[in-house]
Amino acid sequence: MLTLLTSFKVARGVVFLAVLALVAISCSDFLTSAPDDGDVFDAPLEGLTAAEQAAFVRGDAEFGRRFSPATGLGPVFNNVSCISCHSGDGRGRLENSLHRIGSVADGFLGAIGGPQIQDKATPGAHAEPIPTGVAVSVRLPPPVFGAGLIEAIPDAALIALADENDANGDGISGRPNWTTSHEYVPATEPGGGAGPRIGRFGRKAQTPTILQQTVEAYHQDMGITSEFHPQENRNPMSPVPAENFDLAADPEVPSATVLAVVHYLRTLAPPAAGAESAARAEGKSLFTSVGCAQCHVPTLNTGLHAIAALANKPVTLYSDLLLHDMGDALADNRPDGGASGREWRTTPLWGLRLMRQFLNGQAFLMHDGRARTVEQAILLHGGEALRARTAFAGLSVGQRASLLDFVESR
Amino acid sequence: MPPRARLRLLVGGVLAGVAATLVALHLAAPSAAAAQQRDTTRGDTSRVERPFVRGGVYDKPFENRLGSRTAFGGYAEAHARHERADGATEESGFVAKRFNLFASARVSDVVRFASELEFEEGGEEIKLEFAAIDLRIHPALALRGGMILSPLGRFNLSHDSPLNEFTDRPLVSTELIGVALSEPGFGALGQLRAGKGGRLTYELYATNGFHDGLITASEDGTRIPLGRGNHEDNNASPAFVGRLAWSPRQAFELGLSAHRGAYNVFKIEGVDVDERRNATITVVDFDASAAGIRLQGEAAMASVQVPAGLVGIYASRQRGAYVEATREFGRGLVRTLSNSIFAAKVRWDGVDFDSSLPGDSHAQWTLGVNFRPTRESVVKFDVVRGRTRDAFNNASERAAFLVSLATYF
Numbered sequence: 177m178l179t180l181l182t183s184f185k186v187a188r189g190v191v192f193l194a195v196l197a198l199v200a201i202s203c204s205d206f207l208t209s210a211p212d213d214g215d216v217f218d219a220p221l222e223g224l225t226a227a228e229q230a231a232f233v234r235g236d237a238e239f240g241r242r243f244s245p246a247t248g249l250g251p252v253f254n255n256v257s258c259i260s261c262h263s264g265d266g267r268g269r270l271e272n273s274l275h276r277i278g279s280v281a282d283g284f285l286g287a288i289g290g291p292q293i294q295d296k297a298t299p300g301a302h303a304e305p306i307p308t309g310v311a312v313s314v315r316l317p318p319p320v321f322g323a324g325l326i327e328a329i330p331d332a333a334l335i336a337l338a339d340e341n342d343a344n345g346d347g348i349s350g351r352p353n354w355t356t357s358h359e360y361v362p363a364t365e366p367g368g369g370a371g372p373r374i375g376r377f378g379r380k381a382q383t384p385t386i387l388q389q390t391v392e393a394y395h396q397d398m399g400i401t402s403e404f405h406p407q408e409n410r411n412p413m414s415p416v417p418a419e420n421f422d423l424a425a426d427p428e429v430p431s432a433t434v435l436a437v438v439h440y441l442r443t444l445a446p447p448a449a450g451a452e453s454a455a456r457a458e459g460k461s462l463f464t465s466v467g468c469a470q471c472h473v474p475t476l477n478t479g480l481h482a483i484a485a486l487a488n489k490p491v492t493l494y495s496d497l498l499l500h501d502m503g504d505a506l507a508d509n510r511p512d513g514g515a516s517g518r519e520w521r522t523t524p525l526w527g528l529r530l531m532r533q534f535l536n537g538q539a540f541l542m543h544d545g546r547a548r549t550v551e552q553a554i555l556l557h558g559g560e561a562l563r564a565r566t567a568f569a570g571l572s573v574g575q576r577a578s579l580l581d582f583v584e585s586r
Numbered sequence: 587m588p589p590r591a592r593l594r595l596l597v598g599g600v601l602a603g604v605a606a607t608l609v610a611l612h613l614a615a616p617s618a619a620a621a622q623q624r625d626t627t628r629g630d631t632s633r634v635e636r637p638f639v640r641g642g643v644y645d646k647p648f649e650n651r652l653g654s655r656t657a658f659g660g661y662a663e664a665h666a667r668h669e670r671a672d673g674a675t676e677e678s679g680f681v682a683k684r685f686n687l688f689a690s691a692r693v694s695d696v697v698r699f700a701s702e703l704e705f706e707e708g709g710e711e712i713k714l715e716f717a718a719i720d721l722r723i724h725p726a727l728a729l730r731g732g733m734i735l736s737p738l739g740r741f742n743l744s745h746d747s748p749l750n751e752f753t754d755r756p757l758v759s760t761e762l763i764g765v766a767l768s769e770p771g772f773g774a775l776g777q778l779r780a781g782k783g784g785r786l787t788y789e790l791y792a793t794n795g796f797h798d799g800l801i802t803a804s805e806d807g808t809r810i811p812l813g814r815g816n817h818e819d820n821n822a823s824p825a826f827v828g829r830l831a832w833s834p835r836q837a838f839e840l841g842l843s844a845h846r847g848a849y850n851v852f853k854i855e856g857v858d859v860d861e862r863r864n865a866t867i868t869v870v871d872f873d874a875s876a877a878g879i880r881l882q883g884e885a886a887m888a889s890v891q892v893p894a895g896l897v898g899i900y901a902s903r904q905r906g907a908y909v910e911a912t913r914e915f916g917r918g919l920v921r922t923l924s925n926s927i928f929a930a931k932v933r934w935d936g937v938d939f940d941s942s943l944p945g946d947s948h949a950q951w952t953l954g955v956n957f958r959p960t961r962e963s964v965v966k967f968d969v970v971r972g973r974t975r976d977a978f979n980n981a982s983e984r985a986a987f988l989v990s991l992a993t994y995f
Binding site: 206207208209210211241242244245246247250252255256260263264269271296297298299300301302303423533534535536 | 670671798803806893984985
């Protein structure tokens with residue numbers, strides 16, 4: 177009898193625990209939940225093949241991989257992984273900014289640490305101080321999603337938008353940044369091969385291909401040599417050879433790693449735009465009428481591409497990818513490729529809706545992150561954008577609010 | 587300070603310490619006969635006596651099983667894990683977590699030896715966790731040398747899986763202190779009476795300390811556990827680790843411990859090659875039982891001198907803690923197993939990997955139930971819910987269901 181009773185008690189206990197476990201398991205929130213693909217910066221494009229997705233997953237891991245001195249970090253570097261600067265694949269914050277000095281004319285001030293200042297160093301090595309008395313360009317990390325779509329827009333589409341001598345007299349004279357691709361970029365890569373290429377990446381559109389951007393990021397930002405760039409980056413002012421403190425043999429990553437990251441960036445989807453509403457429709461038409469859309473061109477189209485998910489697709493990036501003189505206040509006075517010290521690439525506005533999400537509520541806008549809100553960013557526009565800025569400032573309070581709401585919902 | 591003066595100071599300090607201890611011994615020591623009886627640092631620990639550290643070396647079930655001079659035993663641990671982060675399954679499967687072998691011997695009335703060999707995750711990591719010779723001079727003074735278990739927090743001294751009520755060790759133990767932290771070292775331990783029924787225990791060792799892997803081998807920022815395994819002292823400069831524990835009565839103990847030493851190579855063959863950089867860890871621990879509830883906890887703070895070029899990337903201050911409560915119930919509820927007992931448990935644990943940042947942390951709650959058919963064996967059910975924050979202070983939600991089996995043998 178007693179045995180029966182206790183076994184009943186035990187059975188009750190077991191049932192109780194099982195129910196508890198089931199409740200917990202079925203409550204998906206308890207087991208954590210994932211945001212929608214349209215609400216993140218690190219989702220793959222729709223329509224990738226299984227093989228393309230597998231390569232995406234591999235590249236994702238490499239993009240998130242942190243390096244230590246033992247695995248090749250440094251000797252001089254800025255940060256330990258791609259994701260440490262491009263938070264959640266989105267914008268970075270001020271602490272992650274890069275400092276660039278010098279230009280073609282002065283050999284990028286290579287003798288004092290140019291073109292990029294590496295402010296961190298592994299034990300024993302010497303970090304590069306930010307020099308005084310030269311033009312220093314501060315660059316906030318831009319988001320990296322949609323890079324494949326940006327790369328797949330044909331040159332002709334961008335050339336069609338250019339108006340270098342302002343023939344139409346609207347005060348806006350966008351032009352491409354004509355650059356040459358690094359020789360390690362094969363002609364088979366979009367934007368690769370000999371001859372002038374339109375730069376698309378970087379705050380001054382100074383880099384023509386994702387491959388070059390990635391190889392240089394490994395090399396310059398993290399001090400990681402690759403088969404594309406096997407020579408370690410050094411601090412030229414270091415009194416001892418940097419090799420003394422380099423714990424890993426070069427190249428520190430194989431081409432496969434770099435190419436995995438390239439594929440990952442290429443197949444990263446931009447986030448979805450926010451819901452449409454009547455107020456947003458008003459904001460959208462103001463965006464055009466005020467003149468924002470002349471530079472922040474809402475939609476461009478990709479051409480042919482080996483990856484079907486990238487071929488002939490609309491790209492709703494709100495940029496012409498061209499250079500514009502933005503006035504004295506924004507000038508860094510440091511030329512970059514074909515870009516002058518007053519010119520900047522029109523920043524794509526996609527993803528502004530989520531920009532705070534991956535910076536714990538903070539926001540940094542413009543090339544050096546000096547603006548904290550979209551409105552501040554607009555009011556900083558000068559030069560070719562002065563007319564649009566003035567028109568924006570002249571709108572009624574309500575109109576400004578709906579324009580801002582529209583921009584912040586992209 | 588010139589090295590010679592430092593050495594003189596060190597030797598002087600040690601001598602003064604020994605002298606002070608001897609005086610204290612003389613004052614505090616119980617009569618020789620009582621000392622013989624109370625000797626718990628010897629192998630003849632009867633279960634009535636209080637072990638030096640509850641669940642620590644020489645307080646394992648196998649010690650009392652065999653009549654012979656040498657005892658063999660060990661413990662094994664198996665996990666079934668299902669872990670999720672932000673809506674995706676991170677890990678789901680089985681782990682042959684640990685298989686540890688103990689061997690200990692009472693060589694003579696004065697000399698004892700104990701060892702522990704650990705096989706982790708199916709033999710992926712094999713480690714001599716403990717192998718030390720004790721030379722017992724007096725209850726208040728024994729010398730210990732070999733591969734010692736560093737007395738840095740009580741959990742490091744007593745962490746066997748069948749004893750630990752939770753499937754996983756606390757985050758502060760695994761991520762900050764690096765349990766099991768064992769180092770080649772040499773030093774002393776002993777116990778002193780402190781009032782009626784109370785006592786003070788101490789352990790103090792010079793060890794090889796950490797090596798610079800805590801920075802150079804770490805991809806996640808400063809990680810002290812990656813500086814373990816300094817088998818041949820990298821810098822020929824000892825680290826010191828010690829713990830003082832006060833126990834006014836059975837089932838109550840308060841401990842204070844610290845570990846400090848240089849971790850980098852700052853001198854090679856007498857030539858200065860770098861500045862000296864120290865790692866210091868301080869831990870407070872407690873263990874108390876009241877109203878049928880056993881409360882245990884630990885709080886640790888680490889301070890690591892980081893090379894100038896890495897400041898801002900590698901943390902120079904970290905901290906962490908855990909608190910857990912267990913309540914046993916249902917003894918003999920399973921009629922066929924009259925010694926069986928259940929336990930309900932709850933734990934909070936967390937680490938702040940960089941105290942100078944708002945983010946870079948991990949904290950979690952664990953709730954669960956255990957069933958012990960006998961004292962030596964346990965089935966654990968754990969439900970874990972936690973949150974990590976990256977260096978940008980972006981949160982990531984984590985959850986886990988863990989079931990594990992652990993037994994002494």
